[in-house]
Amino acid sequence: MLDGYIARKYDKISEFGKIIDPLADKVAILVIILQLYRHDYIVPLYFWTVILRDLLIFTGGIIVSQIIKKVLPSNLLGKITAFSIGLYLLLVIIGLEITLLYKIVFYISLLLCYLSLIGYAVRAYESIKWYKRNEAV
Template sequence: MNLPNKISIARVCLIPLFMVLLLTPLPFGSWEFAGALLPVSHAVGGGLFVLAAATDWLDGYIARKYNLISNFGKFLDPLADKLLVTAALLSLIQLDLLPAWMAIVIVSREFAVTGMRLVAAANGDVIAASPLGKWKTVFQMAALAVLLFHDLPFVIWDIPAGMILMWIAVMLTIVSGVDYFLKNKHVFQGSM
């Protein structure tokens, strides 16, 4: 198993640890910043999320730089991303920091695009990530990180940065999903 795939597996293994640390109240209380409170468990969980999200960039960089791209990696890397994002979305809903409908839009798009990719793969086609899809991922990860840290340090200016980023992520989620289906409608032609 090559290094990028090991990094992707490490990302998957960080997910349960991230959720436990985020959702289990630690006995260390909260930190105050500009009048806002950040529970230590959320800071630790948020830090683990940022670390896990950074491994997404790292494994891709190493795979491309050293020509270590593999079929297993093409399967594992997006799966690890989807699991991490879904875990963060569900955690934020449980913490009452994110409306459930936003999570449903994001998760539904991921299921739909993954399903289309599976149908395409069965026909011998590979659907690569689009620039819109990559921007969607960047905004999702940024929004989730800011929400996990309760909008710190943006609370100084009373800016709901996490929700602003999440609205952008939701819009990119919808637009990129429509884009994938329009550009790849040939995948379903003849099978309906």
């Protein structure tokens, strides 16, 4: 979040940054979540939900970028979802698995994963539709 804020504040946003920043974030989450899963700290449902969501969003982003000739930046729902994933992983790492807060963040984070995936799919569809309609003009 900090690197995105700094890039916007100093007007240092680039097409390369729009690609590499979320990719770096996804790789970091992948490494953390993989280690937690391997050591049985997180359940398979959570592991696969996050992994498949990120894989689908990343792959879809590449496809959409090829079609519309630009990179779609992340949206607010995606940022909130990433924050909820980070918060959940932090709660796991510091050992708060038996608390009510842990359960609440777990379910909210899962729900946000599904909602953000749907949101990205709708946004991709709308962007492609808009691009094709305006490309013909």
